[in-house]
Amino acid sequence: MAARAAAIVGIHELASRRVDGMSKWQIKAECAARALADAGLTFADVDAVYDAGETGPMAGIAVPEYLGISPRLVDTTGVGGSSYEFHAAHAARDIAAGRARVALLTYGSTAKSESRAIGTGARPPGDPAPASNMETPYGLPLIGNYALVAQRHMHEYGTTPEQLAEVAVTTRAHAVRNPEAVAGLAALGIRNSGEITVEDVLGSRMVADPLHLLDCCLVSDGGGAVVIAAADVAADCRTSPVWILGSGEAVGYPGNTRDITTSAAARSGPPAFAEAGIRPEDVDIAMIYDSFTITVLTLLEDLGFAKKGEGGPYVEGGRLRFDRPGAPALNTDGGGLSSNHPGMRGIFLLTEAARQLRGESTSQVDGARTAVAHGNGGLLGTRHAAATVVLGRD
Numbered sequence: 112m113a114a115r116a117a118a119i120v121g122i123h124e125l126a127s128r129r130v131d132g133m134s135k136w137q138i139k140a141e142c143a144a145r146a147l148a149d150a151g152l153t154f155a156d157v158d159a160v161y162d163a164g165e166t167g168p169m170a171g172i173a174v175p176e177y178l179g180i181s182p183r184l185v186d187t188t189g190v191g192g193s194s195y196e197f198h199a200a201h202a203a204r205d206i207a208a209g210r211a212r213v214a215l216l217t218y219g220s221t222a223k224s225e226s227r228a229i230g231t232g233a234r235p236p237g238d239p240a241p242a243s244n245m246e247t248p249y250g251l252p253l254i255g256n257y258a259l260v261a262q263r264h265m266h267e268y269g270t271t272p273e274q275l276a277e278v279a280v281t282t283r284a285h286a287v288r289n290p291e292a293v294a295g296l297a298a299l300g301i302r303n304s305g306e307i308t309v310e311d312v313l314g315s316r317m318v319a320d321p322l323h324l325l326d327c328c329l330v331s332d333g334g335g336a337v338v339i340a341a342a343d344v345a346a347d348c349r350t351s352p353v354w355i356l357g358s359g360e361a362v363g364y365p366g367n368t369r370d371i372t373t374s375a376a377a378r379s380g381p382p383a384f385a386e387a388g389i390r391p392e393d394v395d396i397a398m399i400y401d402s403f404t405i406t407v408l409t410l411l412e413d414l415g416f417a418k419k420g421e422g423g424p425y426v427e428g429g430r431l432r433f434d435r436p437g438a439p440a441l442n443t444d445g446g447g448l449s450s451n452h453p454g455m456r457g458i459f460l461l462t463e464a465a466r467q468l469r470g471e472s473t474s475q476v477d478g479a480r481t482a483v484a485h486g487n488g489g490l491l492g493t494r495h496a497a498a499t500v501v502l503g504r505d
Contacts, residue, residue, distance in 0.1 A: 116207035117214075118345040118352030119199075119502070121150030121338030122462040128295030128331040128451050129223050135166045136177055138219030138334035143178060146336035151349035152213060157338075159184040159211035161198035163455060165220060174217070184211045190362075191488025192400055195337070195457035196498030199484070200358030202339045212341045216461075219334035220453030223299065241364065241494065253490060254327065254403070258319035260492040261405040264372045265321065267420065270408070272321050274423035276312035278404040278441070279325050279448050281431050283307045286445025289473040295451055299331055326404040328447035328456075335458040337465070353465045356481075357387030357501040364494040375497035376413035376485060384415070387501035389481060391415040394501075396467045396482035397431070397439035398460035401446040406491055414485060414499065433474035439483070443467060443474040457486035461500070468504040480504055 123145035125138055133141075147153055160182045164170040171185040184205055188197045195216055202214035264270045286292040287306055296304035303311070307325065315324035345352040359382035363375035384390060391414060399414075401407045408422040416439065417425035431441035442448075444463040447456045464482035466472045482502045489495035 115354040115356070116342055117203040117339055118342065118354045119337055119461065119465045120340045120345050120348040120350055120352055121146040121148075121152065121336075122465045123149060123336050124459060124462050125334040126291045127298070128329075128333060129298045130221060130332045133221070135219035135221055135334075138221070139166065139174070139217040139336070140178060142219070142334045142336035143215060143217045146338050147215070149350060150338045150340070151347070152338060152340070154178055154180055156213045157215045158182055159186070159202060159205060159214040161186045161188070161202055161214060161216045163187070163189045163194035163198070163218065165218060165455060180215070190496035192402065192455040192457045193486030193488035193496045193498045194455060195461060196358070196484055196486035196500045197360060197496070199337065199339060199355060199461055199500050200360065200498060203355040203358065206339065206341045212344055214339040216337040216339070216458060217334070218336070218455065218458045220455070221332050222454045223330055223332045246493070252319075254319045254322065256490040256492040257403045257405050258322050260371050260409060261321050264405065264409065267372060268423065270423040272313055272323075273309050274427060275321070275326055275404040275408060276309040277426045277429070278401070278407045279312050280307055280309055281426070281429055282401060282442045282446040283449045284429070284432055285443045285474045286449035289445050289450060292445035292450035295331060296449065299329060322403055322405065325448075328402050328452040329449070331451040331453050333451045333453035335462050337458060337461050351469050351504060353468045354503050355500060356389075356503045357383040357385065359383035359499045361497045362495070363497065371492040372409060373419065374409055374413050374487065374491055375495060376410050376487070376499065379497040379499040380414040380485070383499035383501050387503070389501065394439045394481050394483050395476050395479040396443065396464055397441050398464045398482060398484045399442060400456060400460065400485060400487040401442055401448050402452070402456070402487070402491075404448070406487060407441070409491065410485055410487060414483065433476050440474065440476045443472050443476070455488070457488070460484035460486060464502050468502060
């Protein structure tokens with residue numbers, strides 16, 4: 112098992128899915144204060160800040176100023192929804208190297224309040240970039256990329272819309288046990304905030320063939336914070352430490368020889384498991400980025416939970432529910448499909464994994480000892496970033 116040098120010691124997630132008048136900055140500050148209080152620490156203890164820049168440019172300067180922190184280390188890695196898994200991995204390495212003792216990760220978003228179109232609007236042309244000549248002129252929207260992956264997966268492996276729908280059914284089964292998720296569904300105008308069936312998913316309107324409305328994540332407001340500390344600090348914290356045991360990072364992008372049904376997770380997962388000294392079959396909790404149902408199915412395969420092409424049968428029959436032994440429990444907070452998705456969801460993978468390993472989840476897995484938080488940033492099927500973090504408890 113990996114050396115235990117750094118642990119998650121404080122977490123907080125904003126309860127509201129639709130805020131009234133709060134700014135991104137206020138969300139970040141509130142979550143940071145509460146996560147530090149959860150750990151029994153203060154802003155004065157923080158000496159490292161990790162930020163994805165969702166509040167605007169120059170975050171490495173602006174965030175410490177707003178929070179009143181004078182860090183000796185700042186990391187502004189911004190790779191979309193996977194940023195926070197990158198941050199957790201970097202914080203663990205920095206703490207192990209003696210460069211920091213208490214790291215703070217924060218996120219705040221008002222995507223719903225701003226009525227921000229995420230996923231369906233075509234991306235506007237910008238400065239010359241890898242996508243400019245072959246994708247941008249044709250107006251391929253974000254969701255179109257995922258629909259292409261789903262279509263290819265179906266063509267290559269016989270995956271069915273019913274199998275994709277199983278992912279949404281499982282995450283909703285977990286969401287209905289989470290009062291904040293249920294309240295959030297109502298606040299976002301979701302008419303049916305109860306459990307759903309495969310037939311419900313297939314009966315929801317088509318957005319980008321073969322992805323139906325219930326195959327797609329919510330668009331919400333939200334925020335969260337995570338505090339990661341050195342072992343000696345963790346020993347004096349209020350909470351049980353959730354150790355960072357291993358991590359891996361990778362990027363993926365289009366190419367003539369690349370298979371769009373295989374993500375960069377196929378390269379970030381193996382080093383994370385190897386460093387942690389475990390295998391996918393040892394994992395109790397799988398917090399997998401769920402922008403769309405096809406995202407989850409692809410990532411489960413690429414991380415080694417199922418062989419490539421066998422993700423469809425793997426998720427059938429509610430196998431990934433918290434109360435079904437024999438497979439890891441999937442996104443037990445309700446995930447981006449049924450709890451919250453403010454644009455970049457990676458921080459919530461860490462907070463729910465920590466809740467599970469602290470025995471505090473609303474869909475608690477008995478005796479959970481290991482968890483994987485895997486973030487996917489960018490666009491699956493084209494250019495994207497992957498980060499895998501393996502967590503464990505004493």
